[in-house]
Amino acid sequence: MSVAENLKHVRQEIVALEQRFDRTSDSVRLLAVSKTKPLADIEAAYAAGQRMFGENYVQEAVDKHEHLSHLSDIEWHFIGPIQSNKSRQIAETMAWVHTIDREKIAHRLSEQRPVERLPLNVLIQVNISGEASKSGILLEQLDDMVSLIQQLPNIKLRGLMAIPAPQTSEADQIQVYAPLYQAFKALQQQDCDIDTLSIGMSGDMAAAIASGSTMVRVGTAIFGARNYTS
Template identity: 70%
Template sequence: MGIATNLEQVRKQIEDVNSQYQRELGAVRLLAVSKTKPIADIITAYESGQRLFGENYVQEAIDKCAALSHLEHIEWHFIGPIQSNKSRLVAENLDWVHTLDREKIAIRLSEQRPESLAPLNVCIQVNISGEETKSGVHLEELQALVDLVISLPNLQLRGLMAIPAPQSSEDEQIRVYQPLLQAYKSLQAQLPNIDTLSIGMSGDMEAAIASGSTMVRIGTAIFGSR
């Protein structure tokens, strides 16, 4: 099957799960993870109505942004780790960052964001499974980073992101997501612009939507295996 057909199937699956959990139509946005995929594939997805694309590697993301800058309303989301020496490239070229988890990077992104651009949309990455090898702040550290981000002039805090450890069942996945959902709701009560809970990939999309996801990150089901 082609990319257009795959996209149609993924969108239907999202709306089916959305409906199952009695959430509003369109409550969950689809972020097409296009890392390592050729520009031709992104164009095919764009022509099928997809506008949000996620990239993990800075130089690849920059090259694609430049090559496709003529496409209207395309949105580039950075979903990989950010090294200090690459923060300027991200700040100057991307629309969103989902993986903010350090004060140093937050400050650099704000300082390096050109004044001619809108503030950079950011999600704070939370380590909800307590894995030492995973990026992300722990929930007890979240408020301190929130306070810093909202004080920075060229960042716009939009919400939270997480990549939990795989679980043995959907019920277990939902259970793991509950503390994150509570943190997200608490953040929404504090700040008017919080509207993004970036959770859910191919393996746990249903559990994520059941747990309040507003943006799922799907790659293989759209573009095929790398």
């Protein structure tokens, strides 16, 4: 199927899951994960109405930002790990960053965000499964990270992101997500601008939407499994 057909199918699946779990219509946004995919695929998705795209690799993200600058309302999200020496490129080009988990990176992104641009939207990455191999802070560190980010002038905290360990059932996955959702709701009570819970990919979209996700990150189901270079 084409990119446009795949997008239509994924959107239909999101609508069906919103209905299944009594979520408000259009409360879950779709982030198309376009890492390693060619410009032509992104342009096809854009033509089909997709505006939000997620990239994992800094140089690739910067190159795509430059080559597709004529698409004025495209919205670039950085969803990969951030190295200190690459933070400036991210701060200068991206609209969102999903992977804040270190004070140093938060400070650098704020310092390096161009003053003529709106503040950079950021999400704190939480390691909800406690995996040593995964990035993210622990939930008990969340309050300190929130306080830090809210003091920085050129980044704006929008919510939380997580990539949990795979579970054997939907019910188990929902159980893993529960503490994160509780933390997200607690943050919303403190700050009305907190509005984004970025959880859920192709393999756990149902559990994520059941658990309050407001943004799902989908790549393969839209662009296919084969890796490309742009």
